[in-house]
Amino acid sequence: MKLHFYKYQGTGNDFIMIDNRNLSFPKTNISLINKLCDRRFGIGADGLILLEPSNKQDFKMVYFNADGNEGSMCGNGGRCLVAFAKQLGIITYKTTFDAVDGLHYATIENNIVSLKMIDVTEIEIAKEYTFLNTGSPHHISFCKNISTINVKEVGSKIRYGAPYFEEGTNVNFVEQLTNNSFKVRTYERGVEDETLACGTGVTAVAIAANKTNITNSNTIKIEVLGGNLEVSFEKKNTSYTNVFLKGPAQFVFEGNITI
Numbered sequence: 001m002k003l004h005f006y007k008y009q010g011t012g013n014d015f016i017m018i019d020n021r022n023l024s025f026p027k028t029n030i031s032l033i034n035k036l037c038d039r040r041f042g043i044g045a046d047g048l049i050l051l052e053p054s055n056k057q058d059f060k061m062v063y064f065n066a067d068g069n070e071g072s073m074c075g076n077g078g079r080c081l082v083a084f085a086k087q088l089g090i091i092t093y094k095t096t097f098d099a100v101d102g103l104h105y106a107t108i109e110n111n112i113v114s115l116k117m118i119d120v121t122e123i124e125i126a127k128e129y130t131f132l133n134t135g136s137p138h139h140i141s142f143c144k145n146i147s148t149i150n151v152k153e154v155g156s157k158i159r160y161g162a163p164y165f166e167e168g169t170n171v172n173f174v175e176q177l178t179n180n181s182f183k184v185r186t187y188e189r190g191v192e193d194e195t196l197a198c199g200t201g202v203t204a205v206a207i208a209a210n211k212t213n214i215t216n217s218n219t220i221k222i223e224v225l226g227g228n229l230e231v232s233f234e235k236k237n238t239s240y241t242n243v244f245l246k247g248p249a250q251f252v253f254e255g256n257i258t259i
């Protein structure tokens, strides 16, 4: 059987997109999804996303990590899916869609997608790290110089170690550049490697930096290996609300693959 796919990337976090409005994609086939994401034996990507019908919203996002398992929310994947929905003619410049963590509102203009993320209230501040969930779980470690860190090795130890163990977490290493700008490198759970960017990760970094008084800004610029992202939010008492993740989302190529 031939599968038509589209490839997108958002600051180098790359995804296979499938128009699954007819619900024909075999989504319980973990090894197939894992193989499609393989960079040598398949198309190659950090994850695979199905665009499915939704009863009340414009569409539904179903996200799988490169290991083939259904993941939690993916911020860059969500931004790329908005660009894909525009390419398919489902939306024009704004949308609301369903995802695993709830509804997401987004706008798109000239390939720049601004995606509303979930509100965040619970933030754990430990001595060595901050932990919070922005749709996906994120461990955040502020460091002096992130360019020398072996992100795969150190990130993997944290991801599989206490208190996360098998369920795991994504791990972000953060260096402050100015009051409101940071450089971030992320180890992604489900890819089990460093990726060039992580949207829920940089969202978590911006909130963690504000919560721990590392910055007093509510518009944070973040440099990742694959480009630049911006996170903005409002702080209401102990909650972070109207959280937006903004950056480029680009179509790369499309094709057919025999499955």
Ligand SMILES: N[C@@H](CCC[C@H](N)C(=O)O)C(=O)O
Pocket (backbone or CB within 6 Å): 013, 065, 071, 072, 073, 074, 075, 076, 077, 136, 137, 169, 170, 188, 189, 190, 191, 197, 198, 199, 200, 201
């Ligand atoms: N790349 C993603 C994060 C994806 C979620 C993650 N790998 C997980 O399931 O833990 C992003 O842009 O947010």
